[in-house]
Amino acid sequence: MPDMADARTDPAEPPASRPPVPLAQATLAVAAGRPPRVPDGPLNAPITMASTFHAGGEVGYGRYGNETWTMFETAVGALEGGSALSFASGMAATAAVLDLVPPGGVVVAQSHAYLGTLALLRRHEETGRLTVRVTDLTDTAGAADAAVGADLVWVESPTNPLLHLVDIATVAGAARRAGALTVVDNTFATPVLQRPLETGADLVVHSATKFLSGHSDLILGVVVATDPDLVSRLHATRSVVGSVPSSFEAWLALRGLRTLHLRVLAAQANAQELAARLAEHDLVAMVHYPGWGATVSFEVRGDAAVATRVTESTRLWVHTTSLGGVESGLERRRRWAGESVDVPETLIRLAVGIEDIEDLWRDLAAALFSATMKRS
Numbered sequence: 001m002p003d004m005a006d007a008r009t010d011p012a013e014p015p016a017s018r019p020p021v022p023l024a025q026a027t028l029a030v031a032a033g034r035p036p037r038v039p040d041g042p043l044n045a046p047i048t049m050a051s052t053f054h055a056g057g058e059v060g061y062g063r064y065g066n067e068t069w070t071m072f073e074t075a076v077g078a079l080e081g082g083s084a085l086s087f088a089s090g091m092a093a094t095a096a097v098l099d100l101v102p103p104g105g106v107v108v109a110q111s112h113a114y115l116g117t118l119a120l121l122r123r124h125e126e127t128g129r130l131t132v133r134v135t136d137l138t139d140t141a142g143a144a145d146a147a148v149g150a151d152l153v154w155v156e157s158p159t160n161p162l163l164h165l166v167d168i169a170t171v172a173g174a175a176r177r178a179g180a181l182t183v184v185d186n187t188f189a190t191p192v193l194q195r196p197l198e199t200g201a202d203l204v205v206h207s208a209t210k211f212l213s214g215h216s217d218l219i220l221g222v223v224v225a226t227d228p229d230l231v232s233r234l235h236a237t238r239s240v241v242g243s244v245p246s247s248f249e250a251w252l253a254l255r256g257l258r259t260l261h262l263r264v265l266a267a268q269a270n271a272q273e274l275a276a277r278l279a280e281h282d283l284v285a286m287v288h289y290p291g292w293g294a295t296v297s298f299e300v301r302g303d304a305a306v307a308t309r310v311t312e313s314t315r316l317w318v319h320t321t322s323l324g325g326v327e328s329g330l331e332r333r334r335r336w337a338g339e340s341v342d343v344p345e346t347l348i349r350l351a352v353g354i355e356d357i358e359d360l361w362r363d364l365a366a367a368l369f370s371a372t373m374k375r376s
């Protein structure tokens with residue numbers, strides 16, 4: 001495992017007279033997870049394409065480890081405050097965490113979690129491997145009751161797509177007292193805005209497909225934990241199942257991660273402005289936004305057809321699912337059959353990117369206007 005104490009402090013090997021200083025998040029995103037500073041050594045992680053390694057070392061074979069993964073993992077671990085392991089996808093990371101729960105175990109899951117996570121939990125329930133209690137964890141008292149007798153509490157905050165917030169510290173505290181592990185899917189918030197391991201969670205999961213890599217050009221997942229026993233169990237699962245990333249994806253993700261701080265803050269500033277302008281707009285019935293983050297949902301006045309027309313009428317915004325890229329995208333969430341019926345038919349989720357705010361607003365306002373006009 002990479003040494004996180006090193007990753008979180010100045011990598012410049014200070015002389016003994018200069019004690020290591022803890023680095024800020026923006027610095028860690030740039031400085032952590034680099035090759036050693038040796039003359040003519042590369043500044044950046046090399047893409048190590050190797051299925052096997054010379055005998056006598058710690059890794060041995062390409063399914064057990066890869067130095068490009070390790071550099072990406074070192075950087076993510078430094079940002080979240082734990083040891084990270086990368087996986088082939090966010091769902092592979094999720095599956096590895098669920099594998100920590102013993103057969104017959106109980107998982108409490110956020111009712112508005114990622115649809116893939118809920119689908120995987122349902123499969124485990126159908127096969128009899130797990131019992132799943134789908135619970136609204138934004139109700140802190142209800143969450144504490146549900147945690148009794150559970151093995152794992154699966155938190156996602158902000159929730160998707162209504163963007164409600166879970167009190168992670170309180171829910172994780174209740175879970176711990178009940179003897180359950182808490183995992184937070186931190187994909188929407190990113191470690192720039194929320195660090196669950198610092199507020200009592202045991203595990204953090206990311207779809208690195210989204211903000212961590214940030215350019216909508218790869219699929220990758222990560223799990224972060226502080227307990228070395230959990231990390232080694234996850235590593236064992238990854239090694240035996242083979243849910244490993246490619247070194248090229250890990251390299252691209254690390255390249256994207258260098259600008260995480262800039263991207264998240266720029267997208268958040270756009271999202272805050274869009275949420276404020278949408279709230280004032282005649283054709284908007286309701287805005288869902290917790291005040292931070294780069295995802296905004298809103299309900300269009302009218303019906304599902306109007307909302308669909310909005311998503312099909314933009315020129316700059318891309319009509320697409322997913323989020324966390326530099327480009328802004330939007331979709332009507334109920335176009336997915338699996339989406340919760342609690343989500344209004346007219347709800348559009350905005351995955352806000354880093355373009356110019358006036359260009360984004362002009363395009364969205366024009367789409368709202370033309371979609372509404374066509375109705376009459």
Ligand SMILES: *Cc1c(COP(=O)(O)O)cnc(C)c1O
Nearest residue numbers: 089090091114185187207209220
């Ligand atoms: C996309 C996503 C996932 C799944 O990640 P993949 O990389 O697509 O497997 C999990 N959780 C959240 C919140 C996501 O947005």
